[in-house]
Amino acid sequence: MEAPPPTQQDDSAVLTALATAVERIAGNDGDHATAIPELSLHRRSIATEPMHCIYGFGLGITVGGRKRAALGEEIFEYGAGQSLLITADLPVVAHVTHASAAQPFLGLMLKLDPRAVVQVATEMALPPPTREPHNHRALSLGALDPTLLGTVTRLVELLAEPPLVPQLAPLLQKEIVVRLLAGRHGPQLQRLVTVGSPSQQVAQSLAWLRMNFTKPVLADELAASAHMSPSTFRQHFRAVTGMSPMQYLKQLRLQEARQLMLNQNIDAGTAGVRVGYESASQFSREYARLFGAPPLRDIRRMREATAVA
Structure with a gap:
């Protein structure tokens, strides 16, 4: 029964x-x-x-x-x-x-x-x-x-x-x-976990990016390593992550830079270089676009919020 x-x-x-x-x-x-x-x-x-x-x-x-x-x-x-x-x-x-x-x-x-x-x-x-x-x-x-x-x-x-x-x-x-x-x-x-599936190939690319995001990365090289054409790779990558490969890479870099400044008390220029940015102005601009404020102001705001909490 x-x-x-x-x-x-x-x-x-x-x-x-x-x-x-x-x-x-x-x-x-x-x-x-x-x-x-x-x-x-x-x-x-x-x-x-x-x-x-x-x-x-x-x-x-x-x-x-x-x-x-x-x-x-x-x-x-x-x-x-x-x-x-x-x-x-x-x-x-x-x-x-x-x-x-x-x-x-x-x-x-x-x-x-x-x-x-x-x-x-x-x-x-x-x-x-x-x-x-x-x-x-x-x-x-x-x-x-x-x-x-x-x-x-x-x-x-x-x-x-x-x-x-x-x-x-x-x-x-x-x-x-x-x-x-x-x-x-x-x-x-x-x-x-299906060998050779687009999701698994994208997952492998994500794992590689997570370990190598400070290095120069070309989307076409990622596509080649996943055995896909650039357009097909971008399509599957967006289906899995909701963003393009370069948007994903940018977020990895900026979040790591934020943690470096917050936890190791290093300046914005050094943090930008460590995560792979060659241009300080580009780093500051993209940082402010993601977090809503330039690096120094954002870190100050986070520390004040932590102190209040």
């Missing part, structure tokens, strides 16, 4: 259990690393300002409150029980939009290992991903079913039993990957 389909009450109960598990560890505002290196927990009691950051390959879940992420001109808004699956390093602008002391924003981020995803996908008898130009974006939004949320809850609850973490955490992480591949996020993950 088949079990009845999950009800809204089931969804609510599972989400409440996950919220309780997250709040038990993330009792104060901030970003909380855990004994499971791939898992971090997050809490905010007030809405936050938009922040430029890099989302890496992983699964982000909102447990309470609401959040917004902008990828290029595309906006993703998500609340309790919804998730973002990110399958490539993407420069986004993200912030918490709904949070209070009584009802804080609660979330978690689980980093995924592409090699583990490939291995699990190989072991599973999955139908081949569609070749239709459906949605190849490396960021997808969706609600998680109660079964997958239950597995995530068990992973977070496992943190209360430190001696068992080394043995059980890898098993639960593999189960999460299996359920992702078998669920609504499956086609996106499959395209990533």
